[in-house]
Structure formats: structure tokens, C-alpha cells
Amino acid sequence: MNGRRLLFSGGSDGAMHAITVATGAPVWNWKVSQRGLNTAALKVGPDIIVSHSEENVGTSQMGMIAAIPADSSGTLTDKDARWIVRGVQVGYSSPVSDGERLYALDNGGVLFAFDVKTGAQLWHQTIGTIAKASPVLADGKLYIGTENTGDAGGKFFIIRPHADRAEILDQDWLGTPESSELIIASPVVARGRIYVTSMDATYAIGPKGAADAAAKSGGAAKPSGTPAGAAPAASSTGAVAALLVTPTELSITPGASLDLTIRAFDERGVPVASPGDVQWSLEGLEGAIEKGRFTAAPGVAQAGLIKASVGGVNGAARIRVIPDLPWTYDFENSGETPPAYWINAAGKYAVREMDGGKVLVKLADNPFAFAKRTRPFLGPPEFSNYTIESDVRSMERRRQMGDVGVVAQRYELVLFGNHQRLELQPWQPEVERTVKVEYNWKPDTWYVMKLEVQTLEGTNVRARGKVWPKGEPEPAAWTIERVDPIGSLKGSPGIYADAMNAAASGGSEMYYDNIRVYANK
Incomplete structure (x- = not known):
């Protein structure tokens, strides 16, 4: 737009955002909903189409579809819109357009056509x-x-849209009317075929050999370094307005070296050909930086910023320096916060005195979903075939106990407080592969959790865990175990906590101590 490449996307804040692609700088935002936007932005002519099915801002009416000029700027309101239609609940299905008409499928299975202007x-x-x-x-x-079509599952439709009506050319059950397959994925058109995925199968619709014929005739899309509709890459002689340091975020080991570069952009996000001399500096890191080469101090686990400056304009890269296994965390020499190189722990965990020593505490004073249930990761995601152990404990408050656990190679071993059970989860939202056993454990009492994950032959992965009261001998038998035929082959070590009754006044905290991570023996 006007010489600047923009990204348009809805956010969990209920706003549509326009962002400069090269720098991430915000251009405009329009808050339209009390909840997040799930549908994709659609550019039609000079406008961006916005839709949702949640409560609107300023009214309790649900849902809207609207057009907002793409070349807007700043914080927008309804008066900046080209047009707005409220009461249409298009919250999952993203609209499409032929340039004259806009087609939108609402949550209730009603297809609408609107004039785009x-x-x-x-x-x-x-x-x-x-x-x-x-x-x-x-x-x-x-x-x-x-x-769903009312009495049964979904159907697949082919519809020819006209100016005044929808002409249904074909409609088919996938499966049978008695046991039809639900369709929640969008179809794909490629190489002369339509591909449809239901909850049970994937179908290719079209003449046999259509894909081969399309490929031979050059009908297959060819990769391009320039996105469709984008202007050729240009360079600017203007003033530097933004700096991008690359790699932007990276984990390395102590003593390792890393070469960094900068890219400079003008105020429109156009690359600046000759930005000038670069000044490098470190913040929160021990080591040396010279001409863009950083060498981390040996034997030091740390995290911080590598900064670059050109003419008073600054950019930075975030670096985590993490040693190879084994690790031990007893928190005795820690300050009041967890290690800076842990991911997703800041503000949610603290280090505190307890029982004559220091422990890690999962705070329970913030009921926001992203704060009450957390999975801090302790290292790089490339690790595999290791074991994590930790002493754990949960407070009981207002008759509620939190859930506490450890993570290895994307598998979670979790003690559930209120449900008094132990779970081994390959992926928490997908419950069919979760293994569960009853396990009675007491509040305000220390236990030891141990999770071992080992890659076996092929894609088979064995995850097994055990729990026992601290101070007692480790049991020989594993408490819970699963061999995953399509396993997670890599993943960072971590911990898990869910403060069930988190509140500003305080809830049931959880505690960790003596965390150990080591390669499998």
C-alpha cells in the first residue's frame, strides 16, 4: 500500500491490525469485537474485509462484516469504515470475493452475498x-x-453464485446420510482437482490424471521469491527508521560464537542500501562483541540482548546461552526470579524461602488464562532422549489443589490435585492417547516426579513416569507408561502448572525444587 508492504491480521484482542511486513511497525488497528478474531482478513480493491461472530464493541449485538480502507492509519473507529453490516455471525469461515460480490458463510450454515462497494x-x-x-x-x-445439515453431518456443495441467487450445482454426503462425515476444513483447488478433507478422510475430486496433465501443461504453480501482487524489491536512500538484527532470537552454548548482521529500513519499510557504520553493544550478556561477532563467555548460562545502533536508531537480538546436559536447579544461589533464559516463566514464577531453603514458586495471583496455566521451557527444542526429575508440592487453599508436572520431549507427566490422579500426556488437547492412573497425593507435602522419554525404533517413542513421596526410596517400577507409535522425537525440557483457583487475593500455589535434567542412561 503506497509503496509499503503490509500484513493484515485479526488478533486475540478483538482488533484487526495492519503491520509493516519488513519491520513489524503498526500502521493501524480497529477494535471491532470483545473477543478474538478467528477469520482471515480479505483485501478487495482498496478495502480490507473484517468479520467476526462475537459481541461487538459498543453494542451487545453479535457478529458483523465490514469494509475498512486498507490505506488507513492510526487507531480507527466505526466512522472510518466504508460500510458495516451487524448481526451477521461470520466467526469461523473466512469470506471470499470475485471482485464484485462478497461471499460469506455464517456459523449457522447460511451463505450470504454482499455488494463489495x-x-x-x-x-x-x-x-x-x-x-x-x-x-x-x-x-x-x-x-x-x-x-452439520440438521439431521446428520456435513455435506459438500458446489454452488454457482449469481447476482440475485445461489445456484446449487451439486451437493453430496461424504459417507452416508446415516453416518455422514463432518467437514470443518476448507477445500483446496490444485492441478485440476478439488481436495476435500472431512473428519474421516481426504477426497480428490476431478478426472483421473488431471493432476499429471496440469503439471505437464505447466499448470502447476511455480515457486517465486516475490509474493503475488508484490512490487519488485527496491532500495532506499532515505534515513534509517528501523533496524532488524538477524538472527533475531537464538540459543547457543557457552563459549560459542555467533555472527550477526543488520538490515536497515526507511519509514515505509523499504530497505536502506547504505545505512552507515554500526555500533554493537551487549545488555545482560557476558562475552565479547566485535564487528557483529558475539562470543559467549565460557561456563555461563545467561540471556540478554545484542544491540546494534546506526545514527541513533536501535535494533536488538535476543540470545539465550544454555549449556549442554546435565542440569541441576536447587535455587539456593538464585535471586528472586527464575533463570532469565527460561521461556515463559517471567512474572509467573518466583524464587522464595521455604523450609530453610529456596524453592521455585508458581504464583497464583493472576486468574488470566495465560498466567494461571503455564509451561515454562528450560532449553532448546532440539533435545531428545533425556530424563527430567523434580521435587513438587501443591498448596491447598479454599479446598482447591493445583496441578503440577514436568515436561520432556513434548510429553507431560502431571499430578492433578482436585482429581487425585496422574496423567501422561503426549498432547494435552488430544485426550485419546493420554494415559491415566489414580494417584492419591496430599497437599502441602513434597513428592518426587520423574519422566523419562526415549526414542525407540522408527518413530516409536516410549514415555514413562513415576511419582513417590520425597524421602522414601525410589520405586523400581514405573507408575505410568506409554509407547507412542508416532512419537515426538524432539522437545525442550520444561515444567507444568495450573493454579486452579488463581485470584488477585491469592490461590493454591505450587512449588518445585531440585530440578534435574540429564541424558538417559
């Missing part, structure tokens, strides 16, 4: 009762799947 509704067509998949427009037709 005015927002006037032209027609609507009911094709289901629940819909999440985005339609695809190709060859003058809309390809759409639904999750």
Missing part, C-alpha cells in the same frame, strides 16, 4: 446448520463444506 445484502442461501470451513472460489463456482 456498499455492503448491501444481495441474497442468502441456507446450506446447513453448523459451518466452520471457508468457501473456495474457483472457475466461477464456490466449493463449500458444512459440519
Whole structure:
């Protein structure tokens, strides 16, 4: 837009954002919802189409679809919109357009057509009762799947849109009407075929050999270094307005060296060809920096910034310096915060005196979802075949106990306080592979948790854990175990906590001590 490449995206803050691609600098934002936006932004002519199905700002009416000029700037309000239609709940399926009309599928399976210039509704067509998949427009037709059509699961539709109506050319159950397959994924059109994925299978629709014929005729898309519609790369002779230091974020080992470079941009995000001399400095890091080469101090685990400056304009890279295994954390020589190189721990954990020594505390004073349940990661994601141990303890407050656990290679071993059980989770949201055993454990009492993850033959991964009261001998048998046939082969060590009753007045805290991570024996 006006010589500047922009990214348009909805956020969890309920706003649509325009961001300069090269620098990340915000250009404009428009808060339209009390909750996050799930649908993709769509550029049609000079406008960005915004849609959602949540409560609108300033009114309790649910849902809207609107057009906002793409070349706007600053903090926008409704008066800056080209047009707004409220009450249309398009919260999952992203709209598409043919340049004249806008097609949007609402959460209830109703397909709408709007005039892209005015927002006037032209027609609507009911094709289901629940819909999440985005339609695809190709060859003058809309390809759409639904999750539910009322009495059964979803259908797949081919629809020819007209100025005044929707012409349904074809509609098919995937599976059978008695056991139809739900469709929540958008179809894909490629090489002469339509690909449709349901909750049970993936289908390729089209003549046999169509993909091969398309490839031979040059119909297959060819990779390009320049995105479609983007102007050729240019260079600026203007003043430097932003610096990008690369690599921007990286983990290295103590004593290792790292070469960094800068890219300079003008106020529109256009690269500056000759930015001038670069001044380098360190913040929070021990080591040396000279002409863009950083060498970390040997034997020191740390985190901090490598800064670059050109003419008073600054940029920085975040560096974590983490030694190889084994690690031990007893927190006796720590300050009041966890190690700076841990990820996702700052502000959520603290180091505190307890029982004559120092321990790590999961704070329970913030009920916000991202603070009450956390997974701090202790190192790089490339680690594999290791064991993590930790002493753990949970407070009971207002008859509530928190959940506490350890993480290895993306597997979680978790003690659930209120449910009095132990779980081994390959991935928490996907419960079918989770292993559960009953485990009665007491509040305000120390236990030892041990999780070992080992890659076996092929993609098989064995995860096994044990728990026992601290001070007692380690049991020979594992408490819980799973062999995962499609396992996670790499992953950072970490810890897990969920403060069930977190509140500003305080909730059930959890405690960790004597964390050890080491290669499997």
C-alpha cells in the first residue's frame, strides 16, 4: 500500500491490525469485537474485509462484516469504515470475493452475498446448520463444506453464485446420510482437482490424471521469491527508521560464537542500501562483541540482548546461552526470579524461602488464562532422549489443589490435585492417547516426579513416569507408561502448572525444587 508492504491480521484482542511486513511497525488497528478474531482478513480493491461472530464493541449485538480502507492509519473507529453490516455471525469461515460480490458463510450454515462497494445484502442461501470451513472460489463456482445439515453431518456443495441467487450445482454426503462425515476444513483447488478433507478422510475430486496433465501443461504453480501482487524489491536512500538484527532470537552454548548482521529500513519499510557504520553493544550478556561477532563467555548460562545502533536508531537480538546436559536447579544461589533464559516463566514464577531453603514458586495471583496455566521451557527444542526429575508440592487453599508436572520431549507427566490422579500426556488437547492412573497425593507435602522419554525404533517413542513421596526410596517400577507409535522425537525440557483457583487475593500455589535434567542412561 503506497509503496509499503503490509500484513493484515485479526488478533486475540478483538482488533484487526495492519503491520509493516519488513519491520513489524503498526500502521493501524480497529477494535471491532470483545473477543478474538478467528477469520482471515480479505483485501478487495482498496478495502480490507473484517468479520467476526462475537459481541461487538459498543453494542451487545453479535457478529458483523465490514469494509475498512486498507490505506488507513492510526487507531480507527466505526466512522472510518466504508460500510458495516451487524448481526451477521461470520466467526469461523473466512469470506471470499470475485471482485464484485462478497461471499460469506455464517456459523449457522447460511451463505450470504454482499455488494463489495456498499455492503448491501444481495441474497442468502441456507446450506446447513453448523459451518466452520471457508468457501473456495474457483472457475466461477464456490466449493463449500458444512459440519452439520440438521439431521446428520456435513455435506459438500458446489454452488454457482449469481447476482440475485445461489445456484446449487451439486451437493453430496461424504459417507452416508446415516453416518455422514463432518467437514470443518476448507477445500483446496490444485492441478485440476478439488481436495476435500472431512473428519474421516481426504477426497480428490476431478478426472483421473488431471493432476499429471496440469503439471505437464505447466499448470502447476511455480515457486517465486516475490509474493503475488508484490512490487519488485527496491532500495532506499532515505534515513534509517528501523533496524532488524538477524538472527533475531537464538540459543547457543557457552563459549560459542555467533555472527550477526543488520538490515536497515526507511519509514515505509523499504530497505536502506547504505545505512552507515554500526555500533554493537551487549545488555545482560557476558562475552565479547566485535564487528557483529558475539562470543559467549565460557561456563555461563545467561540471556540478554545484542544491540546494534546506526545514527541513533536501535535494533536488538535476543540470545539465550544454555549449556549442554546435565542440569541441576536447587535455587539456593538464585535471586528472586527464575533463570532469565527460561521461556515463559517471567512474572509467573518466583524464587522464595521455604523450609530453610529456596524453592521455585508458581504464583497464583493472576486468574488470566495465560498466567494461571503455564509451561515454562528450560532449553532448546532440539533435545531428545533425556530424563527430567523434580521435587513438587501443591498448596491447598479454599479446598482447591493445583496441578503440577514436568515436561520432556513434548510429553507431560502431571499430578492433578482436585482429581487425585496422574496423567501422561503426549498432547494435552488430544485426550485419546493420554494415559491415566489414580494417584492419591496430599497437599502441602513434597513428592518426587520423574519422566523419562526415549526414542525407540522408527518413530516409536516410549514415555514413562513415576511419582513417590520425597524421602522414601525410589520405586523400581514405573507408575505410568506409554509407547507412542508416532512419537515426538524432539522437545525442550520444561515444567507444568495450573493454579486452579488463581485470584488477585491469592490461590493454591505450587512449588518445585531440585530440578534435574540429564541424558538417559
